[in-house]
Amino acid sequence: MASPALIRKMRKGNNSQNIKVYVRCRPMNGTESKTLSVVECRNNKELVLRDRPHDKVTKAFTFDRVFGQDSKQIDVYRAVAKNSVNEVLNGFNCTIFAYGQTGTGKTFTMEGERTPDNTSWEEDPLAGIIPRCVTHLFDELRVQNLEFSMRVSFLELYNEELFDLLSAHDDLSKLRLYEDASRKGSCIIQGLEEVLVRSKSDVYSILEKGSAKRQTAATLMNAHSSRSHTVFTVTVHIKENTVDGEELLKVNLACKVIFVLVKELWLLVQELKILWT
Numbered sequence: 500m501a502s503p504a505l506i507r508k509m510r511k512g513n514n515s516q517n518i519k520v521y522v523r524c525r526p527m528n529g530t531e532s533k534t535l536s537v538v539e540c541r542n543n544k545e546l547v548l549r550d551r552p553h554d555k556v557t558k559a560f561t562f563d564r565v566f567g568q569d570s571k572q573i574d575v576y577r578a579v580a581k582n583s584v585n586e587v588l589n590g591f592n593c594t595i596f597a598y599g600q601t602g603t604g605k606t607f608t609m610e611g612e613r614t615p616d617n618t619s620w621e622e623d624p625l626a627g628i629i630p631r632c633v634t635h636l637f638d639e640l641r642v643q644n645l646e647f648s649m650r651v652s653f654l655e656l657y658n659e660e661l662f663d664l665l666s667a668h669d670d671l672s673k674l675r676l677y678e679d680a681s682r683k684g685s686c687i688i689q690g691l692e693e694v695l696v697r698s699k700s701d702v703y704s705i706l707e708k709g710s711a712k713r714q715t716a717a718t719l720m721n722a723h724s725s726r727s728h729t730v731f732t733v734t735v736h737i738k739e740n741t742v743d744g745e746e747l748l749k750v751n752l753a754c755k756v757i758f759v760l761v762k763e764l765w766l767l768v769q770e771l772k773i774l775w776t
Protein backbone atom coordinates (compact mmCIF):
# COMPACT_ATOMS: atom_id res chain seq x y z
CA MET A 500 0.00 0.00 0.00
CA ALA A 501 1.07 3.61 -0.52
CA SER A 502 3.05 5.22 2.27
CA PRO A 503 1.40 8.11 4.17
CA ALA A 504 3.95 10.49 2.56
CA LEU A 505 2.97 9.32 -0.90
CA ILE A 506 -0.71 9.62 -0.08
CA ARG A 507 -0.12 13.23 1.07
CA LYS A 508 1.85 13.97 -2.11
CA MET A 509 -0.87 12.54 -4.33
CA ARG A 510 -3.55 14.55 -2.55
CA LYS A 511 -1.52 17.77 -2.72
CA GLY A 512 -0.28 17.62 -6.29
CA ASN A 513 -2.22 17.58 -9.52
CA ASN A 514 -4.28 14.72 -8.16
CA SER A 515 -5.95 16.79 -5.46
CA GLN A 516 -9.26 16.43 -7.27
CA ASN A 517 -10.62 12.96 -6.86
CA ILE A 518 -13.01 13.15 -9.78
CA LYS A 519 -12.12 14.51 -13.20
CA VAL A 520 -14.56 14.99 -16.02
CA TYR A 521 -13.62 14.80 -19.69
CA VAL A 522 -15.69 15.00 -22.84
CA ARG A 523 -14.88 13.46 -26.21
CA CYS A 524 -16.75 14.42 -29.40
CA ARG A 525 -16.68 11.71 -32.01
CA PRO A 526 -16.62 12.56 -35.77
CA MET A 527 -20.06 12.93 -37.34
CA ASN A 528 -21.29 9.74 -39.00
CA GLY A 529 -22.71 9.51 -42.56
CA THR A 530 -26.22 10.65 -41.65
CA GLU A 531 -25.11 13.39 -39.25
CA SER A 532 -22.61 14.88 -41.69
CA LYS A 533 -25.50 15.94 -43.96
CA THR A 534 -26.41 18.52 -41.30
CA LEU A 535 -24.44 21.25 -39.55
CA SER A 536 -23.01 20.56 -36.13
CA VAL A 537 -24.46 22.17 -33.02
CA VAL A 538 -21.38 21.23 -30.99
CA GLU A 539 -18.14 23.19 -31.04
CA CYS A 540 -14.96 22.35 -29.15
CA ARG A 541 -13.79 25.92 -28.56
CA ASN A 542 -10.52 24.92 -26.92
CA ASN A 543 -9.22 21.95 -24.95
CA LYS A 544 -11.33 22.85 -21.90
CA GLU A 545 -14.49 24.40 -23.29
CA LEU A 546 -17.41 22.97 -25.24
CA VAL A 547 -20.08 25.18 -26.80
CA LEU A 548 -23.58 23.99 -27.69
CA ARG A 549 -26.36 25.59 -29.76
CA ASP A 550 -29.96 24.48 -30.02
CA ARG A 551 -29.82 25.00 -33.81
CA PRO A 552 -26.71 25.33 -36.03
CA HIS A 553 -27.10 29.06 -36.77
CA ASP A 554 -28.23 30.13 -33.31
CA LYS A 555 -26.33 33.08 -31.89
CA VAL A 556 -27.22 32.01 -28.38
CA THR A 557 -24.77 29.43 -27.08
CA LYS A 558 -24.24 27.52 -23.88
CA ALA A 559 -20.65 26.94 -22.83
CA PHE A 560 -19.49 24.10 -20.57
CA THR A 561 -16.06 23.70 -19.03
CA PHE A 562 -14.41 20.31 -18.42
CA ASP A 563 -11.04 19.09 -17.21
CA ARG A 564 -10.33 18.43 -20.88
CA VAL A 565 -12.28 18.46 -24.13
CA PHE A 566 -11.26 16.09 -26.92
CA GLY A 567 -12.31 17.10 -30.43
CA GLN A 568 -13.28 14.94 -33.38
CA ASP A 569 -9.67 14.38 -34.42
CA SER A 570 -8.45 13.27 -31.01
CA LYS A 571 -6.32 10.15 -30.99
CA GLN A 572 -6.84 7.14 -28.74
CA ILE A 573 -3.36 7.56 -27.25
CA ASP A 574 -4.00 11.22 -26.35
CA VAL A 575 -7.24 10.31 -24.61
CA TYR A 576 -5.43 7.53 -22.73
CA ARG A 577 -2.57 9.76 -21.64
CA ALA A 578 -4.90 12.43 -20.31
CA VAL A 579 -7.63 10.26 -18.81
CA ALA A 580 -6.24 6.90 -17.75
CA LYS A 581 -2.44 6.78 -17.71
CA ASN A 582 -2.23 8.04 -14.15
CA SER A 583 -4.48 5.21 -12.97
CA VAL A 584 -1.65 2.76 -13.66
CA ASN A 585 0.61 4.58 -11.18
CA GLU A 586 -2.22 4.80 -8.68
CA VAL A 587 -2.91 1.06 -8.86
CA LEU A 588 0.79 0.29 -8.46
CA ASN A 589 0.74 2.50 -5.36
CA GLY A 590 -2.18 0.62 -3.85
CA PHE A 591 -5.18 2.72 -4.89
CA ASN A 592 -8.33 1.56 -6.62
CA CYS A 593 -9.49 3.65 -9.61
CA THR A 594 -12.67 3.87 -11.62
CA ILE A 595 -13.05 5.15 -15.18
CA PHE A 596 -16.63 5.82 -16.05
CA ALA A 597 -17.76 6.32 -19.69
CA TYR A 598 -21.18 7.88 -20.01
CA GLY A 599 -23.08 8.72 -23.16
CA GLN A 600 -26.20 7.78 -25.05
CA THR A 601 -26.13 5.02 -27.62
CA GLY A 602 -23.68 5.57 -30.48
CA THR A 603 -21.67 8.33 -28.79
CA GLY A 604 -18.42 6.34 -28.78
CA LYS A 605 -18.13 4.71 -25.35
CA THR A 606 -17.08 1.34 -26.77
CA PHE A 607 -14.67 2.96 -29.24
CA THR A 608 -13.02 4.94 -26.44
CA MET A 609 -12.97 2.21 -23.81
CA GLU A 610 -12.30 -0.89 -25.95
CA GLY A 611 -11.17 0.41 -29.34
CA GLU A 612 -10.00 -1.87 -32.10
CA ARG A 613 -7.64 -4.80 -31.98
CA THR A 614 -4.06 -4.57 -33.26
CA PRO A 615 -1.26 -7.22 -33.19
CA ASP A 616 -0.26 -8.39 -29.75
CA ASN A 617 3.32 -7.10 -29.95
CA THR A 618 2.29 -3.44 -30.43
CA SER A 619 3.27 -1.48 -27.33
CA TRP A 620 0.70 0.56 -25.40
CA GLU A 621 2.35 3.75 -26.61
CA GLU A 622 2.39 2.82 -30.31
CA ASP A 623 -0.97 1.12 -30.65
CA PRO A 624 -3.08 3.38 -32.91
CA LEU A 625 -6.54 2.01 -32.17
CA ALA A 626 -6.55 0.38 -28.74
CA GLY A 627 -9.04 1.87 -26.33
CA ILE A 628 -8.48 2.67 -22.68
CA ILE A 629 -9.06 -0.86 -21.29
CA PRO A 630 -6.57 -2.89 -23.37
CA ARG A 631 -4.05 -0.04 -23.32
CA CYS A 632 -4.27 0.24 -19.55
CA VAL A 633 -3.81 -3.52 -19.15
CA THR A 634 -0.76 -3.57 -21.47
CA HIS A 635 0.70 -0.59 -19.63
CA LEU A 636 0.13 -2.32 -16.29
CA PHE A 637 1.82 -5.52 -17.54
CA ASP A 638 4.83 -3.48 -18.72
CA GLU A 639 5.19 -1.61 -15.43
CA LEU A 640 4.77 -4.73 -13.29
CA ARG A 641 7.41 -6.56 -15.36
CA VAL A 642 9.84 -3.61 -15.35
CA GLN A 643 9.53 -3.35 -11.57
CA ASN A 644 10.12 -7.11 -11.37
CA LEU A 645 7.09 -7.63 -9.17
CA GLU A 646 5.48 -10.97 -8.48
CA PHE A 647 1.92 -10.49 -9.68
CA SER A 648 -1.18 -11.92 -11.28
CA MET A 649 -4.02 -10.14 -13.06
CA ARG A 650 -7.66 -11.21 -13.15
CA VAL A 651 -10.63 -9.65 -14.87
CA SER A 652 -14.38 -9.84 -14.49
CA PHE A 653 -17.06 -8.53 -16.83
CA LEU A 654 -20.64 -7.99 -15.77
CA GLU A 655 -23.72 -6.55 -17.35
CA LEU A 656 -26.55 -4.65 -15.75
CA TYR A 657 -29.65 -5.01 -17.85
CA ASN A 658 -33.32 -4.75 -17.03
CA GLU A 659 -32.69 -4.65 -13.29
CA GLU A 660 -30.60 -7.84 -13.33
CA LEU A 661 -26.87 -8.48 -13.09
CA PHE A 662 -25.35 -11.00 -15.52
CA ASP A 663 -21.90 -12.55 -15.63
CA LEU A 664 -20.57 -12.08 -19.17
CA LEU A 665 -17.67 -14.45 -18.49
CA SER A 666 -19.64 -17.31 -17.05
CA ALA A 667 -18.77 -20.67 -18.55
CA HIS A 668 -22.46 -21.51 -19.08
CA ASP A 669 -24.14 -20.75 -22.39
CA ASP A 670 -27.11 -19.09 -20.76
CA LEU A 671 -26.42 -15.89 -18.87
CA SER A 672 -26.18 -16.56 -15.16
CA LYS A 673 -27.88 -14.00 -12.96
CA LEU A 674 -25.81 -12.67 -10.11
CA ARG A 675 -26.80 -11.60 -6.60
CA LEU A 676 -25.54 -8.38 -5.07
CA TYR A 677 -24.99 -8.10 -1.30
CA GLU A 678 -23.90 -5.29 0.92
CA ASP A 679 -20.45 -6.03 2.35
CA ALA A 680 -20.98 -5.91 6.11
CA SER A 681 -17.24 -5.63 6.76
CA ARG A 682 -16.68 -2.62 4.46
CA LYS A 683 -19.18 0.22 4.58
CA GLY A 684 -20.36 1.32 1.12
CA SER A 685 -18.95 -1.78 -0.61
CA CYS A 686 -20.84 -4.66 -2.10
CA ILE A 687 -20.13 -8.28 -2.89
CA ILE A 688 -21.25 -9.86 -6.14
CA GLN A 689 -21.75 -13.52 -5.43
CA GLY A 690 -20.41 -16.01 -7.98
CA LEU A 691 -18.84 -13.48 -10.35
CA GLU A 692 -16.25 -15.23 -12.52
CA GLU A 693 -12.69 -13.82 -12.37
CA VAL A 694 -10.49 -14.87 -15.28
CA LEU A 695 -6.69 -14.85 -15.29
CA VAL A 696 -5.15 -12.73 -18.09
CA ARG A 697 -1.56 -12.81 -19.29
CA SER A 698 -1.56 -10.53 -22.32
CA LYS A 699 -3.42 -7.86 -24.26
CA SER A 700 -4.85 -10.50 -26.59
CA ASP A 701 -6.37 -12.33 -23.58
CA VAL A 702 -8.13 -9.07 -22.74
CA TYR A 703 -9.45 -8.59 -26.28
CA SER A 704 -10.68 -12.21 -26.35
CA ILE A 705 -12.52 -11.60 -23.08
CA LEU A 706 -14.02 -8.32 -24.31
CA GLU A 707 -15.17 -10.11 -27.50
CA LYS A 708 -16.58 -13.06 -25.58
CA GLY A 709 -18.40 -10.71 -23.22
CA SER A 710 -19.73 -8.48 -25.99
CA ALA A 711 -21.13 -11.51 -27.82
CA LYS A 712 -23.11 -12.39 -24.71
CA ARG A 713 -24.54 -8.91 -24.18
CA GLN A 714 -28.17 -8.02 -24.66
CA THR A 715 -27.81 -6.35 -28.02
CA ALA A 716 -30.38 -4.75 -30.24
CA ALA A 717 -30.02 -2.51 -33.25
CA THR A 718 -31.38 0.95 -32.55
CA LEU A 719 -31.93 3.88 -34.87
CA MET A 720 -28.79 5.46 -33.46
CA ASN A 721 -26.36 2.55 -33.62
CA ALA A 722 -26.63 -0.67 -35.60
CA HIS A 723 -24.52 -2.57 -33.06
CA SER A 724 -26.06 -1.07 -30.00
CA SER A 725 -25.98 -2.83 -26.68
CA ARG A 726 -28.86 -2.09 -24.37
CA SER A 727 -27.08 -2.60 -21.11
CA HIS A 728 -24.52 -1.05 -18.79
CA THR A 729 -21.28 -2.97 -18.24
CA VAL A 730 -18.60 -3.10 -15.58
CA PHE A 731 -15.17 -4.48 -16.52
CA THR A 732 -12.88 -4.91 -13.52
CA VAL A 733 -9.15 -5.57 -13.59
CA THR A 734 -7.73 -6.78 -10.29
CA VAL A 735 -3.98 -6.80 -9.86
CA HIS A 736 -2.61 -9.02 -7.09
CA ILE A 737 0.95 -8.10 -6.14
CA LYS A 738 3.18 -10.01 -3.73
CA GLU A 739 5.57 -7.67 -1.97
CA ASN A 740 8.40 -8.42 0.42
CA THR A 741 8.39 -6.34 3.58
CA VAL A 742 10.55 -6.55 6.66
CA ASP A 743 8.88 -6.71 10.06
CA GLY A 744 11.65 -6.53 12.66
CA GLU A 745 13.90 -9.48 11.76
CA GLU A 746 11.27 -11.23 9.76
CA LEU A 747 10.84 -11.05 5.97
CA LEU A 748 7.14 -11.12 5.15
CA LYS A 749 5.28 -11.51 1.89
CA VAL A 750 2.33 -9.13 1.70
CA ASN A 751 -0.47 -9.56 -0.81
CA LEU A 752 -1.91 -6.38 -2.31
CA ALA A 753 -5.01 -6.41 -4.45
CA CYS A 754 -5.92 -3.24 -6.33
CA LYS A 755 -8.58 -2.68 -8.91
CA VAL A 756 -9.17 -0.55 -11.98
CA ILE A 757 -12.88 -0.52 -12.72
CA PHE A 758 -14.20 0.46 -16.15
CA VAL A 759 -17.90 1.31 -16.32
CA LEU A 760 -19.89 1.95 -19.51
CA VAL A 761 -23.19 3.65 -18.86
CA LYS A 762 -25.87 4.78 -21.29
CA GLU A 763 -28.54 6.50 -19.22
CA LEU A 764 -27.43 7.71 -15.84
CA TRP A 765 -30.93 7.98 -14.38
CA LEU A 766 -31.70 4.45 -15.60
CA LEU A 767 -28.57 3.13 -13.91
CA VAL A 768 -29.52 4.80 -10.64
CA GLN A 769 -33.06 3.34 -10.86
CA GLU A 770 -31.73 -0.14 -11.59
CA LEU A 771 -29.21 -0.01 -8.77
CA LYS A 772 -31.92 1.16 -6.35
CA ILE A 773 -34.03 -1.85 -7.30
CA LEU A 774 -31.06 -4.21 -6.98
CA TRP A 775 -30.21 -2.96 -3.50
CA THR A 776 -33.73 -3.35 -2.14
Ligand SMILES: Nc1ncnc2c1ncn2[C@@H]1O[C@H](COP(=O)(O)OP(=O)(O)OP(=O)(O)O)[C@@H](O)[C@H]1O
Nearest residue numbers: 525526600601602603604605606607608721724725
Ligand atom coordinates in the same frame (compact mmCIF):
# COMPACT_ATOMS: atom_id res chain seq x y z
N1 LIG B 1 -13.58 9.01 -31.71
C1 LIG B 1 -14.07 8.28 -32.73
N2 LIG B 1 -13.44 8.27 -33.93
C2 LIG B 1 -13.93 7.55 -34.96
N3 LIG B 1 -15.05 6.78 -34.89
C3 LIG B 1 -15.71 6.74 -33.73
C4 LIG B 1 -15.27 7.48 -32.58
N4 LIG B 1 -16.12 7.26 -31.58
C5 LIG B 1 -17.04 6.42 -32.05
N5 LIG B 1 -16.81 6.10 -33.33
C6 LIG B 1 -17.63 5.23 -34.18
O1 LIG B 1 -19.00 5.57 -33.90
C7 LIG B 1 -19.81 4.40 -33.83
C8 LIG B 1 -20.54 4.32 -32.48
O2 LIG B 1 -19.58 4.22 -31.46
P1 LIG B 1 -19.69 3.16 -30.26
O3 LIG B 1 -20.22 1.85 -30.73
O4 LIG B 1 -18.39 3.19 -29.57
O5 LIG B 1 -20.83 3.86 -29.38
P2 LIG B 1 -21.41 3.40 -27.95
O6 LIG B 1 -21.57 4.65 -27.16
O7 LIG B 1 -20.56 2.34 -27.36
O8 LIG B 1 -22.84 2.82 -28.35
P3 LIG B 1 -23.78 1.80 -27.53
O9 LIG B 1 -24.08 2.43 -26.20
O10 LIG B 1 -25.01 1.71 -28.37
O11 LIG B 1 -23.06 0.49 -27.39
C9 LIG B 1 -18.89 3.22 -34.09
O12 LIG B 1 -18.98 2.88 -35.46
C10 LIG B 1 -17.51 3.77 -33.77
O13 LIG B 1 -16.47 3.12 -34.48
